[in-house]
Amino acid sequence: MLKSKKIFILSLILLHFFLLYNCNNQEKEEILEVDFSETETDVNNVSKKVQFSINMAVSAMTSPKETYIYYQQLLNYISRKINTPVSMKQRKTYQEVNNLLETGESNFAFICSGAYIRTKKNSNIELLAVPIVKNEPYYYSYIITHKDSSIKKFDDFYKRTFAFTDLLSNTGRLYPLYLISKLKQNPENYFSKIIYTHAHDFSIHVVARKIVDGASVDSLVFEYIKKNNPDKILDVKIIKISPPFGIPPIVVNRYIDSKTKNKLRKTLFTMHRDEEGKKILKNLMFDKFIEAHDYLYNTVRDMDNFVKKAELKQKYQ
Amino acid sequence: MKDVKVKLRTKFILSITIVVLLFGSINIILIRKITLESLQRELEKRGVFIAQNLGEHVIEYLLHEDFLSVQKLVDEIKVLDKDVAYTFIISSDEKVITHNFNQTFPVELIKANLLSEEKEYNVKLIFDKNKRFLYRDIAVPILNGELGMVRVGLAEKNITYQINKANTIFTGMVIVFFLAGIFGAFVFAYLITSPISKIVDGFAKLDLDKTAEEIRIKTHDEIEYLADKFNEMARRLQSTHNELKNAQTKLIQTEKLASIGTLVSGLAHEINNPLSGLKNCLNRIKKKPEKKETLKYLDLMLNALDKIEYVVKGLLDFSRTKSDIFSPVSVKEVIEKAFSLVGYKLEKHSIEVIKDIKNNIGSLMGDPHKLEQVFVNLILNSIDAMPDGGKLIVEAFNNNNKICIFVEDTGKGIPEAYLNKIFDPFFTTKETGKGTGLGLPISFNFIKAHGGEIFVESKQGIGTIMKVWLPSHSSGKTNRREK
Secondary structure, eight states: OHHHHHHHHHHHHHHHHHHHHHHHOOOOOOEEEEOTTOEESOOOOOOOSSOOSEEEEEEOSSOHHHHHHHHHHHHHHHHHHHTSOEEEEEESSHHHHHHHHHHTSSSEEEOOHHHHHTSOTTSSEEEEEEEEBTTBSEEOEEEEEETTOSOOSGGGGTTSEEEEOOTTOIIIIIHHHHHHHHTTOOHHHHSSEEEEOSSHHHHHHHHHTTSSSEEEEEHHHHHHHHHHOGGGGTTEEEEEEOOOEEOOOEEEETTSOHHHHHHHHHHHHHGGGSHHHHHHHHHHTOOEEEEOOGGGGHHHHHHHHHHHHHHHHHHHO | OOOOSSOHHHHHHHHHHHHHHHHHHHHHHHHHHHHHHHHHHHHHHHHHHHHHHHHHHHHHHHHTTOHHHHHHHHHHHHHHOTTEEEEEEEOTTSOEEEEOSSSSEETHHHHHSOOOTTOSOEEEEEEETTTTEEEEEEEEEETTTTTEEEEEEEEHHHHHHHHHHHHHHHHHHHHHHHHHHHHHHHHHHHHHHHHHHHHHHHHHHOOTTSOOOOOOOOOSSHHHHHHHHHHHHHHHHHHHHHHHHHHHHHHHHHHHHHHHHHHHHHHHHHHHHHHHHHHHHHHHHHHOTTSTTHHHHHHHHHHHHHHHHHHHHHHHHHHOOOOOOOEEEEHHHHHHHHHHHHHHHHHHTTEEEEEEEOGGGOEEEEOHHHHHHHHHHHHHHHHHHOTTOEEEEEEEEEETTEEEEEEEEOSOOOOGGGTTTTTSTTOOOSOTTTOOSOHHHHHHHHHHHTTOEEEEEEETTTEEEEEEEEEOGGGOTTOSOOO
């Protein structure tokens, strides 16, 4: 009895020390010694390992991050095919992208149809290619509102809030302006408030969150989101679809060397023929790229002229 | 009752305290470890959150090559969170895009925490050799590392300060809990052991000669049950004890009556002699009452009556049943009284009596009647051992506050085989009807009750010595009531 009592007490103490040892046995974190006095003043320069000889500009049809992800695969593909590293430049506004092209800072770019028609006749920008979507080189403007909204037609937006994408956006601004002009109104008076989102996906987001009553968005972006992030469009509904417009083209700076231009054109026009290219096109929801023609954008140009005339009319009335 | 070496309460308190200390110490370390780890984890999480948040925010600015906005964001982080010691952003080719160090940038820092592929973040402890500061450096990729990474350095001294603060609060809590635990141990030990102590006290105070005090415990548990059982047991013990005591008294009385039976013929003879003298004197006075000798006869008659009265008083004293009160007793007187009862028998059996009772023998505290019964028993046994005469030597002396009384006879002696049994109740070698077998056992108990001892030495054919020693009055050992 006495012996078992002693054994019990002894095992209690041993258990105690075992637990104490285990509790204290912490893994020590590795500490790295760094000499903070080894300093450099001029570090604020971004230098790239790779020297990019070609530069592609993108106007943010969607948010910058989404745009980057969207075009990165295509960019890498083009780089490999033309055997020249291609970098990407994004700018907040379409005008900034146009400027990059004009000045030659960027060699080629994906730009909006609205931005394209704003380029001057003697500008440095020329068409290179257009994507084919569902067998046609067209896209549309979707007028959207919240799914619970009472708005059923565009006229119902009178004195309501509305989101435009960019000053040069065709689907995101020009088309609703055209609709308002046809009503012999100007947007500032027609809508109670206008905001600029600088990205079509953000326009969808602000409508879904009821921050604005409506927006006009690019059908390509809307369909892309519908396919890849259907949750984001659950709360919005399309109340009007525009007539077809010439799809946003790929343009080049006129002074890009013809060799590179040809390489680029060849790559784009043939990419639907190889597996990798096909896959990238599928992700972008494009069928292929074809030769671009300026007449594709005549409808947009007509619409722009109509709006301009209407604006002038209103100004001098 | 045997003394308790370690009290139950002490054991209880010690056990609880040891358990509290053993497991409390494990708890302290375990909880401290968990708390500190979770605190560290939380702070690290915060750092990661800051870095990831910044990483997400700068994407747009980096893509737009808007480095001014990037710089503004990086500067804001340092202002908004005091724990952030530094923040910088490096490109995918490990060049610094922007930082919030004062003017110069420590280049070694760039390679100190590099992200491996597909890792959401990486944390490293970095030690500034010069300022001796420790930083928790968090690296977070921007757009999966395509645009580079954000690096945020949390000053570990701030984290350590918070940890120490938590530690101090925790230690204080632990001390309070320890003290509360030990205080609780004392309280619980008292609550649990005090009823047990009551029962133990009840055992200690249990006196079968007195009415037992009931133990009253109302704990509604096993201890109350135990107390009830104790009370019941005490009542039964007391009743059994009383029955036993009554039986013992009856036995003593029986033995005494047996002794009286033995003595009565001798006493009758002792009374008969003065009665005859009384009768003669009365006859003579009756014949010539006017004679001058009448007064002389009356004196003789008074003497005879005194003698009768002495004998009768002796017998009455001897037959008295009990007297529990101890008083100073003269040993010499007790022995003489015993002899006065057995004188006739001694004479009848022609036994020569040699008494050697020292004058300085002193007195003792005791019951004279019981002591007298003892010596009557011893002398009667000697007489029985010498039916055809012999010598009876009674020696009494004081040796170092011990009164020693030896009763020696020259009788037939006791067989060696019986020596161990003579003090056993109902053991007798006498003929049926002559002895009860209770004389020596009762004498043994009486002497023991007086704090003394009795021994026997005997040799067959030579004789027997009964040696009695009793504590003298001055030794103070018998100053108590008989048990």
